[in-house]
Every structure is written in C-alpha cells, then in structure tokens.
Amino acid sequence: MSGLEVRNLHVRVAGKKVLRGVDLKVEYGEVHAIMGPNGSGKSSLAYTIMGRETFEVEDGDILLDGESLLGLSTEERAMKGLFMALQDPPQIPGVRLSTIMIAAINKRLGSTDLTRVRDPSIVKRMYKLAEELGLTRDILQRELNVGFSGGEKKRSELLQAFIVDPKIVILDEPDSGLDIDGVRKVSEMIRGLTDQGKGVLLITHYARMFKYLDPDRVSVLIDGKIALSGGPEVAKLVEDKGYAYIRSQYMARRG
Amino acid sequence: MAEEAVKLREDILKGADSPEILGWLEKPYKAEIELKGKISRSLIEEISKIKKEPDWMRRLRLRSLELFNKLPMPRWIIGIEEIDLEALAHYVKPEGVERARDWDEIPKEIRKYYERLGLPELEARILSGLVAVYESETIYAKMKEYLQRKGVIVLPLEEAVQKYPDLVKKYFLKIFPPSDHKFAALHGALWSGGTFIYVPPGVKVREPIESFFLIGRQGEGQFEHSLIVADEGAYVHWIEGCSAPRFLGYSFHNGMVEAYAHKNATVKITTIQNWSRNVINFNNKRGIAEEGARLDWVEGSIGSRMTYVYPSTILKGDYSSSRSAVVTVSKGPYIKDSGSKIVHVGAHTRSKIINKSISAEGGVNVYRGIVRIVRGAKYANAHVECDSLILDSKSKAHTFPHNQVDEPTAMVSHEAKTGRLSEQQLFYMTSRGLSEDEAKSLIVLGFLDEIMVELPVEYANVLHKVVQLEFSELGAVG
Incomplete structure (x- = not known):
C-alpha cells in the first residue's frame, strides 16, 4: 500500500497505556482527520508514528509505502518522508527559523555543512510561503518559537512542512489558538499540501476547520481506540452530538 | 580572487580540529637540552645561563622561585593533584633550532606540524606577523616589513630581553606579579619562549599578529610568556593559537600573557585553544588599560584535559574600557574553569563580560568571574552575561560570579542563564x-x-x- 498505514497499534508511555489497537490509513493526496476528546490519545498517536522515544510500541506496526518504520529513529523516519507539526513546539534558543529549514534542506541534499545556503532560491521560497501564510518576513530571522505567538507557531510549523517537502504531514491541532481568519488560512494551506500529493493526518479537537476544508476521511479516537470511522459525515455527527454520544454508541455496539 | 578565498577557507578548515590533523605523536623531535626533576635554584640558574640572560632577569627568576616555594597550593583548583611537577621536563630546547626568519631554516620534522595547520599560508595571506613556539623555544618570528619601518617590534621574548632590556623591564612581571599565586610564581621562575610585541605611539597594525604554541612531547612543561604593549594611540590585535599532537602521558602548560594599553591605545587579544586531550592547561592573563584605552579579550577554549583561564583587565585610566568574551566547551570527561576578571579603578570606565559554556557527555564547566569596582571609580559601568548550555544529564555547569562594588555611583548588572537541552x-x-x-x-x-x-x-x-x-x-x- 502507498501512504501511511497504522495497524493494531498498542502504545504505552511512562507505564500508562495510551493506544489500544489503532488501525488507520493515510493515502497520498488525502486528508485523514483524527478527532477525539482531550486525553483520548490523539497526540500520542502522532508522537508514536514519528518515533518519539518515550512512546513505547507494545504491539502493531506503522508502515510507510508498505515498509515498517518500527525500529527507525525519529531522524530516519523524517528522512523517509514523515513530518510532524507540533501542537506546541518547544523554544530553541539560538537557532533561527531559517536555520532549521536550511539545515533540513541541506541534510536532504546530502550536504555535510548544514548551515550554508546551497540553493539561494530556497530563501526566496521561504519568504514567499511565509507571506502566503500571513507571517511577517522577519520571523525567519527570529529564534525558533522564542516569543512566537500561538498563531505564529502554527503558521511556522506549516511553513516548515512546505519547505521540507515530506510525503506525509502529521498536524497536531493546527487550529488551536487561532482566530477565525487564521483557521481559514491554515485550512486553505492544508489543502495546498494535499494538492501537492502529500498525505495529511490532521489531528483536531473541533470540527470548525471543516467549514473550510473537506476531510476525505474522519476517524474518532476515544480511549486509545478508533470508535468511529467514515467520511465527512462523521465530523458532522461529532459536531451535532458530541463525543459522549459517540462513546456511548461505540460501547453499545461492542456490547 | 574568489578562488583564493575558497582555498583560504579550505586551508583554515583543514586546521580546524588541529589535534586531529596532527594525529598521534610518532617520535618526539630530538631535544638538545632537556632539564627535568626538582625545581631548584640550580635548575633555574641553568636555564638563565643557557639563555645568556642579564643579571636582572636571573634575579627575577630566583625571586619567583622563592615565592613558588613559599606560596600555598591554590585549594580551589580541581584536578591539580594530577600534576607531578617533579616528573616534568621544565625546559626543552629542540636540537639545532635557532630563531628562524624563514620556514626553510626550520627542521622539516618540526615544520611539518605548522604546515599541516596551514600556518605559513595564513601568515602570508592575512597576518602582520607570526611567532612560532615549539617546546620551550621560539623557533620562528617574523613580521611584515612595513611594520619594521614604523618601529613595531615583534620578537621572541628572550631576544627582546637582550635588545630592549629597558622596555621589557618596564612591563615584565609587573602587570602579573609572581607573588599573585603559586603558578604565577612557577611561571616567573621557569618562563621560556614567547612573544614580545611593542607598537609605538600612533601606529596602527592593521592585520593581526599571531603566535602559535606547540607542545611536541609528553611529560613537558611549557611556560611561554607573551608581552603585548601598545603605546599611546596605537592599535594591535594579537592572536594566540595552541595545539599538540596526541600522546599517552600528559603535559602541563602554564603560560602567561601580559598586556598594556597606553593612553587611547587599543589591544585586542584572541585565543583559540585547541590542545590535545593530554594537556593540562593553566593560564595567567592580565592587562592594564590607561586613560581612554581599550583592552579586549576573546577566548575560545575547546581542547585540553583541564583548562584554567581568567582573562583579567585593570581599567586604570579614566574612560578606559574592556570587553571580555570567553567560550568554553567541555565535551567528554574534561574540565574548563574560567571567568573574566575586571577591576575598575578609573572614573567612567566600562566593561562587558560575556561568558558562554557548553557542557556535554560528562563535561564540567565552572565560571568564576569577578567584577570589582573600587571606591573612586565614579560612574563605572559593568555588565556581565553568563550563559551555560548543558546538552545532557551527565554534564554540569557551575557559576560563581562575584561582584564587589565599593563606589556608590557605579552600575553593575548581571544576567545568568542556564539551559539544559530537553528531550522535547x-x-x-x-x-x-x-x-x-x-x-x-x-x-x-x-x-x-x-x-x-x-x-x-x-x-x-x-x-x-x-x-x-x-x-x-x-x-x-x-
């Protein structure tokens, strides 16, 4: 299968079970939205796919284009084409936003010097994309996430996703903390990612992004399991009835 | 031209990790004279005799020896007990080497080290002068001709003692007296090799002058002395670099830098320290700035097993200023103990200390800076910035800043930050x-x-x- 596939994923973090058998697929060119209440395991799913060390896979598999990613480091997964936009990215004092992007590009070009700009057109692209995302040009020279507003963080993560040019983009709540204009802008840009043929795993708590962005698939994660999966109608159901309703339906189905 | 710039950069990059470039020590170059054992009066007399020194210098050495015997071992130094002074060679004269003005005159076994580091090329392209010290002797010293015509002096210190005794006497061990502590006294007794730079009034030396120190054997003590003097309104930038090939035992470096910036003069001193991991590196660095003068230090301390370095400035004259930037990297089981020291004496004096340390893989950094503002240093202004970066849980950084302000109109500000790299x-x-x-x-x-x-x-x-x-x-x- 091409794209990202998660099979029967069981995960523990700091002794606590957070995922209990998750199955899902993200195909290229599509947005697969994962919804769920707080603490349902949405971010854990994202971190596990990205290979964060503190998330221990107990069972199941994660595959990219049919090849297992288990056993690969975060760096190796990124180099294979995964990218994660964090919900609240950490501050990296001393490292500019442009520096990390240039380093990421140089790494992919096979350069040993990570800091020297090899292709000046990249810098132009950064400025252009920053503008399209509603960021001021000076943000490229600022220290990564240091003093960034909530909106700037979300946009900067997306900017990096575009520049790094991965196959699969995992977006962890890219809409939280954004105003209405921001939600619309970010939604449009996410569609821009799939237009480029990337697969998007979109993690979100609210359905409000779907006003501007029709997800191809929607799954609801509850207590570390996919409780419901389908098309955009699932998002509508979440919005109309809430997570408690979906949970009770799910429990009833399982008997 | 662009090609040349690229080549230059490549050359420099080649020299970047110098102990790596120099590799393992194969066989030390033959010594003509090697003095070992107890640091006694007769040993000191012997060194002085070999150097054919005037009596005043001989007496200065002996007085330093007396102080060395009297002064207590500094208690605050970590790891000093590893040094067995009596097991070291205190003076090593490489065989058949006199001070050269041409690289061709230097035996090829020694020359190869400097060539691997790209120093002759750097000298030709960007330096005003170069001094090379190997073991205990200065083997090369040369400067661009136009500077000679302007009266600039760049010499091995021993040669300056012979040719310009009055000038040397005026500053030597006056800025950093041997009575300060045991290792300063040891240096005063055993000093050998080094650089004397004098820039006459109003002369600005545009390109830097570099001194490069190499230790070529284990079990050696290197005690080179550098004396940098800028007369009124003069300007000079002196760079010191140091390295050593890898060897199995350890060697001990106990060098001294004395700098004097006369009225309205500027002295800049830059050090890139990249000793191999066998070198225990002790430094004594101090300068005095007269009225309106400026004395700046930049220290990049990467190599060595242990380094102790505290660039110090006495802001003696009104409106004098100093900026001291020290970077220490301890990656692995190594120690860097550093800290700039500034004493404000004159009115309206200004200083800025920037200290940055990086600790990784069990490395330890210690900062012990001092800002002292004496009474009468009206409107003195000092700012200290002390940042530590710790890259893992095994590594440590300690900061012990000390401010002593006895002048009510003075301003001292201090910022300290410690960042530990997180898993996130x-x-x-x-x-x-x-x-x-x-x-x-x-x-x-x-x-x-x-x-x-x-x-x-x-x-x-x-x-x-x-x-x-x-x-x-x-x-x-x-």
Whole structure:
C-alpha cells in the first residue's frame, strides 16, 4: 500500500497505556482527520508514528509505502518522508527559523555543512510561503518559537512542512489558538499540501476547520481506540452530538 | 580572487580540529637540552645561563622561585593533584633550532606540524606577523616589513630581553606579579619562549599578529610568556593559537600573557585553544588599560584535559574600557574553569563580560568571574552575561560570579542563564530530519553566534568548524 498505514497499534508511555489497537490509513493526496476528546490519545498517536522515544510500541506496526518504520529513529523516519507539526513546539534558543529549514534542506541534499545556503532560491521560497501564510518576513530571522505567538507557531510549523517537502504531514491541532481568519488560512494551506500529493493526518479537537476544508476521511479516537470511522459525515455527527454520544454508541455496539 | 578565498577557507578548515590533523605523536623531535626533576635554584640558574640572560632577569627568576616555594597550593583548583611537577621536563630546547626568519631554516620534522595547520599560508595571506613556539623555544618570528619601518617590534621574548632590556623591564612581571599565586610564581621562575610585541605611539597594525604554541612531547612543561604593549594611540590585535599532537602521558602548560594599553591605545587579544586531550592547561592573563584605552579579550577554549583561564583587565585610566568574551566547551570527561576578571579603578570606565559554556557527555564547566569596582571609580559601568548550555544529564555547569562594588555611583548588572537541552527539544529537531549530533551542533552554533561576530572571519570559520566537528559523528569518533 502507498501512504501511511497504522495497524493494531498498542502504545504505552511512562507505564500508562495510551493506544489500544489503532488501525488507520493515510493515502497520498488525502486528508485523514483524527478527532477525539482531550486525553483520548490523539497526540500520542502522532508522537508514536514519528518515533518519539518515550512512546513505547507494545504491539502493531506503522508502515510507510508498505515498509515498517518500527525500529527507525525519529531522524530516519523524517528522512523517509514523515513530518510532524507540533501542537506546541518547544523554544530553541539560538537557532533561527531559517536555520532549521536550511539545515533540513541541506541534510536532504546530502550536504555535510548544514548551515550554508546551497540553493539561494530556497530563501526566496521561504519568504514567499511565509507571506502566503500571513507571517511577517522577519520571523525567519527570529529564534525558533522564542516569543512566537500561538498563531505564529502554527503558521511556522506549516511553513516548515512546505519547505521540507515530506510525503506525509502529521498536524497536531493546527487550529488551536487561532482566530477565525487564521483557521481559514491554515485550512486553505492544508489543502495546498494535499494538492501537492502529500498525505495529511490532521489531528483536531473541533470540527470548525471543516467549514473550510473537506476531510476525505474522519476517524474518532476515544480511549486509545478508533470508535468511529467514515467520511465527512462523521465530523458532522461529532459536531451535532458530541463525543459522549459517540462513546456511548461505540460501547453499545461492542456490547 | 574568489578562488583564493575558497582555498583560504579550505586551508583554515583543514586546521580546524588541529589535534586531529596532527594525529598521534610518532617520535618526539630530538631535544638538545632537556632539564627535568626538582625545581631548584640550580635548575633555574641553568636555564638563565643557557639563555645568556642579564643579571636582572636571573634575579627575577630566583625571586619567583622563592615565592613558588613559599606560596600555598591554590585549594580551589580541581584536578591539580594530577600534576607531578617533579616528573616534568621544565625546559626543552629542540636540537639545532635557532630563531628562524624563514620556514626553510626550520627542521622539516618540526615544520611539518605548522604546515599541516596551514600556518605559513595564513601568515602570508592575512597576518602582520607570526611567532612560532615549539617546546620551550621560539623557533620562528617574523613580521611584515612595513611594520619594521614604523618601529613595531615583534620578537621572541628572550631576544627582546637582550635588545630592549629597558622596555621589557618596564612591563615584565609587573602587570602579573609572581607573588599573585603559586603558578604565577612557577611561571616567573621557569618562563621560556614567547612573544614580545611593542607598537609605538600612533601606529596602527592593521592585520593581526599571531603566535602559535606547540607542545611536541609528553611529560613537558611549557611556560611561554607573551608581552603585548601598545603605546599611546596605537592599535594591535594579537592572536594566540595552541595545539599538540596526541600522546599517552600528559603535559602541563602554564603560560602567561601580559598586556598594556597606553593612553587611547587599543589591544585586542584572541585565543583559540585547541590542545590535545593530554594537556593540562593553566593560564595567567592580565592587562592594564590607561586613560581612554581599550583592552579586549576573546577566548575560545575547546581542547585540553583541564583548562584554567581568567582573562583579567585593570581599567586604570579614566574612560578606559574592556570587553571580555570567553567560550568554553567541555565535551567528554574534561574540565574548563574560567571567568573574566575586571577591576575598575578609573572614573567612567566600562566593561562587558560575556561568558558562554557548553557542557556535554560528562563535561564540567565552572565560571568564576569577578567584577570589582573600587571606591573612586565614579560612574563605572559593568555588565556581565553568563550563559551555560548543558546538552545532557551527565554534564554540569557551575557559576560563581562575584561582584564587589565599593563606589556608590557605579552600575553593575548581571544576567545568568542556564539551559539544559530537553528531550522535547531534541525530538523536535530530529523530527526535521537532523541527527541528535547535528541538532546539538546547530544549537551550539546558535548559542555562540554573539561571540562569532567578535572574531576575524577566518578565525570565526575555524571556531565554527571546530564546533561542528566536536558535535558531529566524525568528531565523536576521536
């Protein structure tokens, strides 16, 4: 299968079970939205796919284009084409936003010097994309996430996703903390990612992004399991009835 | 021209991780004279005799020896007990080597070290002068001709003692008296090799002058002395570099730098220390700035097993100023003990201390800076910035800043930050496709940005490359 596939994923973090058998697929060119209440395991799913060390896979598999990613480091997964936009990215004092992007590009070009700009057109692209995302040009020279507003963080993560040019983009709540204009802008840009043929795993708590962005698939994660999966109608159901309703339906189905 | 610039950069990069370039010591170059054992009166007399010194210098050495015997071992120094002074060779004269003005005159076994580091090329392209010290002797000293015509002096200190005794006497061990502490006294007794620079009034030496120190054997003590004097309104930038090939035992470096910036003069001193991991590196660095003068220090301390370095400035004259930027990197089971010291005596004196330390893989950094503002230093202004970056849980950074302000109109400000690299930060960087080492090297370079701009571009490149190597997989192998 091409794209990202998660099979029967069981995960523990700091002794606590957070995922209990998750199955899902993200195909290229599509947005697969994962919804769920707080603490349902949405971010854990994202971190596990990205290979964060503190998330221990107990069972199941994660595959990219049919090849297992288990056993690969975060760096190796990124180099294979995964990218994660964090919900609240950490501050990296001393490292500019442009520096990390240039380093990421140089790494992919096979350069040993990570800091020297090899292709000046990249810098132009950064400025252009920053503008399209509603960021001021000076943000490229600022220290990564240091003093960034909530909106700037979300946009900067997306900017990096575009520049790094991965196959699969995992977006962890890219809409939280954004105003209405921001939600619309970010939604449009996410569609821009799939237009480029990337697969998007979109993690979100609210359905409000779907006003501007029709997800191809929607799954609801509850207590570390996919409780419901389908098309955009699932998002509508979440919005109309809430997570408690979906949970009770799910429990009833399982008997 | 552009090609040349590229070549130059490549040459410098070649010299970046110098102990790596120099490799393992094969066989030390033959010594003509090697003095070992107890540090006694007769040993000191012997050194003085070999150097055919005037009586005043001989007496200065003996007085230093007396002080060495009297002064207590400093208690605050970590790891000093490893040094067995009596087991060291205190003076090593390489065979058949007199001070040369041409690289061809230097035996090829020694010359190869300097060539591997690209020093003769650097000298030709960007330096006003170069002094090379090997073991205990200065083997090469030369400066550009136009400076000679302007009365600039660049000489091995021994030669200056013979030719310009009055000038040397005026400053030597006056700025940093041997009575200060045991190791200063030891230096005064055993000093050998080094640089004397004198820039006459109003003369500005445009390109830097470099001294490069090499230790070529284990079990050696190197005690080189550098004396840098800028007369009224003069300008000079002196760079010191040091390295050593790898060897199995240890060697001990106990050098001294004395600097004097007369009225309205500027002295800049830049050190790139990259000793191999066998060298215990002790430094004594102090300068005096007269009225309106400026004395700046930049210290990049990367190598050595243990380093103790405290660039110090006495702001004697009104309106004098000093800026001291020190970077220490302890990666692995090594110790860097550093801290700038500034004493404000004159009115309206200004100082800025920037100290940045990086600790990784069990490395330890200690900061012990001092700002002292004496009564009468009206409107003196001092600012201290002390940042520590710790890259893992095994490593440590300690800061012991000390401010003593006895002047009510003075202003002292202090900022200290300690950052420990978190798992979350590392995950974030690696999720962009960087390895952990690449992530660390970017963070370290970013951390040092502020200091890189202080350096001449060629040397900033060196430091940049050294840091990249230190934190790349390549560097981790060595």
